[in-house]
Amino acid sequence: MxxxxxxxxxxxxxxxxxxxxxxxxxxxxxxxxxxxxxxxxxxxxxxxxxxxxxxxxxxxxxxxxxxxxxxxxxxxxxxxxxxxxxxxxxxxxxxxxxxxxxxxxxxxxxxxxxxxxxxxxxxxxxxxxxxxxxxxxxxxxxxxxxxxxxxxxxxxxxxxxxxxxxxxNTPIPMPSATDELFQENTFMDLSEIKGQEIAKRALEVAAVGGHNMLMIGPPGSGKSMLASRLATILPPMTKNEMLEVSQIHSIAGKLRDGHLITTRPFRAPHHSATTPALVGGGSSAKPGEISLAHRGILFLDELPEFSRATLESLRQPLETGSISVSRANAHVSYPARFQLIAAMNPCRCGYLGVSGHECARAPKCGAEYLAKLSGPLLDRIDLQVEVPAVNPWELTFIPKGETSAVVRERVQKARAFAGERFKNTPYTNNAQADGAFLEKIAPMEADALKLLQQAAEKLNLSARGYHRIIRVARTIADMTESEQITKIHISEALSFRTPLQRN
Ligand SMILES: Nc1ncnc2c1ncn2[C@@H]1O[C@H](COP(=O)(O)OP(=O)(O)OP(=O)(O)O)[C@@H](O)[C@H]1O
Ligand SMILES: [Mg+2]
Missing domain, CATH: 3.30.230.10 (Ribosomal Protein S5; domain 2)
Known part of the structure; x- marks a missing residue:
């Protein structure tokens, strides 16, 4: 039978x-x-x-x-x-x-x-x-x-x-009704972060253009706090995105109690994470952290503390939005379109640039610490901002800032403005734009171009560094719904560079 x-x-x-x-x-x-x-x-x-x-x-x-x-x-x-x-x-x-x-x-x-x-x-x-x-x-x-x-x-x-x-034909009890789809993340809000206006602005730029971002600052300055609030200012996922993300979590065995993933994933693996844990694969093929962060945020805290090989393995997925891992008898690929938000201290002891706290090796220690990160990886991070320490008195006296909901509305508006240009293209945001497409979408006023060229000469910018400034300026222009990139947009884009930046 x-x-x-x-x-x-x-x-x-x-x-x-x-x-x-x-x-x-x-x-x-x-x-x-x-x-x-x-x-x-x-x-x-x-x-x-x-x-x-x-x-x-x-x-x-x-x-x-x-x-x-x-x-x-x-x-x-x-x-x-x-x-x-x-x-x-x-x-x-x-x-x-x-x-x-x-x-x-x-x-x-x-x-x-x-x-x-x-x-x-x-x-x-x-x-x-x-x-x-x-x-x-x-x-x-x-x-x-x-x-x-x-x-x-x-x-x-x-x-x-x-x-x-x-x-x-004895009926089997049906599962109870499925839950609400659009849920607000009520645990965290941008307004809890006092001061740090430049970093908050950079976070908003990152949210609009989908740019990867690196925050450099001393311990306790609020870097982890800022990173965890990015998800609250991104537009909510569509139902299709929720299903796409939830499928990955389901395969990884991480969907709990039948709840769909309704808010953008925020994954923050520890710096001791192995390469298979981060990118997936290993003896039993499972999606890694970067795939669990698909359509959301991958937060790498203390970036230079990750092993170099592990960080280098991020280069391919950062470019293609998917990861292909080889196994003994097969190749498998997982989606991995995530936004990378990284944080680091300016040097090993953490206090470079904070007067009175610097160690004897400053400023050399800062350059050495940053050298742990490879150029090609940093090249893929459009926004590199400093997050200085906040004074304790500022925490008491600075009033609460804008809420996530207010900022999210602005982000959505700017994204809608930018969205028009990606119709019928393989791109979905400014961060992905490069080469000829970037030049086409970023028309510049004459004095904006002049400023950019002066800066390129003075800062000795590489071709990649030059394009990075244009990409960020394009996003900043979108935030004011301006087709043309002006001098103001270029100068703000130039301000999102750390003194430690190499190109
Ligand atoms: N701008 C701020 N507004 C309100 N609270 C803040 C701010 N910055 C820091 N804090 C407080 O300090 C704590 C530490 O902040 P956070 O963990 O984000 O620092 P960090 O920059 O990530 O530090 P580390 O380099 O040690 O990881 C927060 O939990 C919060 O209570
Ligand atoms: Mg931290």
Whole structure:
């Protein structure tokens, strides 16, 4: 007897349909799983055996062969338990094979027949919806699958509930309603940051143009505070973006309680993070921090403390918006279009430039510390701003500044103005513009050009540094809805350079 169920395998964020064929033949009793299955799937035999036992059923005293097809696709994870068990039940004649063929199934089995959470339910449900199939997933992930709108959606607590549905049409309780989509982040607000007007302005420029930003300042000056507020002034994600981001988190096993990711991700990995933790891959391929930060912010605090190799691995994704990692037997790629916000102290002890606190090695120590960062990485960071220490009395006497909501409105307006020029182009923001396209979108008034050329000569700007100023000036002009770049825009763009900057 042969029966087939369907499930999925993941290659990066791509979903591949997998058929789970179970055949019972006469011969010595055995239970074999073939089809490039990893160890977790091999162990699935024991879970399936125990789950059936808990239902009072024995495995047939026959030769059981499970084939996961196509056989040349690597299969990993524990979600194959459920499709294997259901196909086996159909092969045993417990369930009618025709009733199960229009579902994508995934779930891990407990020894008592319960169905446990697995990663990747959302992308699997979306694949089911596109293929016009239903989805069977663990009860606690019913809400997550619900976002994909695949029908029917079955979210059983245990195997017995599912068998009863297929045998007697006993309904399975539907997951409760999904939650509100647009949620305001109420935990943090830009208005909590006192003073630091230049840094706040730079943050707004970064939000409008999508520029990467590096903040340099002594300890306790508010760099981490500023970075964590960027997400609050960015426009909210669209539903498609939410689904895209949530799918990545689902594959990484990081979607909690069926909630979609509704606010832009903010990821702040520690500087001891390894390269696979940051960019993804490793022994079991999972999205790294940069992919979890997709459509949001990757905050690297204490930038020079990250290992150089780890930082260099960011160069490709910063350019292309995706990361491709090689594994022993496959290449997988994950989306990684994030905005990089980095922070660092000006030197190892942190107090270079703060009078009375500098160490004996100043100012050489600052140059040495910055030299830990490679030129090509710094080249990809358009905004490099100083965040000086705030006086404690300023914290008391400076009134609260603008709220995130006010700034976000301005950001949205400027983005809408800029958005027109990206229609029918591969670009989505000023930060991505380069070369001929940048020249085309950045018409300059004569005295603006003159100022830029003077500055280029005086500061000995490289071609990249020159273009960086134009990109930032383009964004600043967008904030006043000006097509032409004026002298004022260029001079503000020039002010977003630190004295430590090398080109
Ligand atoms: N401009 C500010 N307005 C209000 N509070 C501030 C400001 N700057 C610093 N603080 C206070 O100081 C604390 C430390 O700030 P934060 O962690 O952002 O500093 P940092 O620049 O990241 O320091 P480090 O270099 O040590 O990482 C904040 O939690 C906040 O309480
Ligand atoms: Mg900090």
């Amino acid at each position: 042969l029966a087939t169920t369907y499930t999925v395998a993941f290659s990066g964020v791509d979903v591949l349909k997998i058929s789970t064929e179970v055949q019972l033949t006469n011969g010595l009793p055995s239970f074999t799983i073939v089809g490039l299955a990893d160890k977790a799937i091999a162990e699935s035999r024991e879970r399936v055996r125990a789950a059936l036992h808990s239902l009072g059923m024995m495995l047939p005293a026959q030769h059981i062969t499970v084939n996961l097809a196509p056989a040349d696709v690597v299969k990993e994870g524990t979600h194959y338990d459920l499709p294997i068990a259901v196909a086996l039940l159909a092969a045993m004649g417990v369930i009618e094979p025709a009733t199960i063929s229009s579902f994508i199934m995934m779930g891990e089995l407990g020894l008592d027949g319960s169905i446990r959470a697995v990663s990747g339910v959302l992308p699997a449900a979306m694949a089911a919806m596109r293929a016009g199939m239903g989805i069977v997933c663990p009860a606690e992930q019913g809400k997550e699958a619900g976002w994909a709108e695949a029908t029917p959606l079955l979210a059983p607590q245990n195997l017995i509930q599912l068998i009863n549905y297929f045998k007697n």
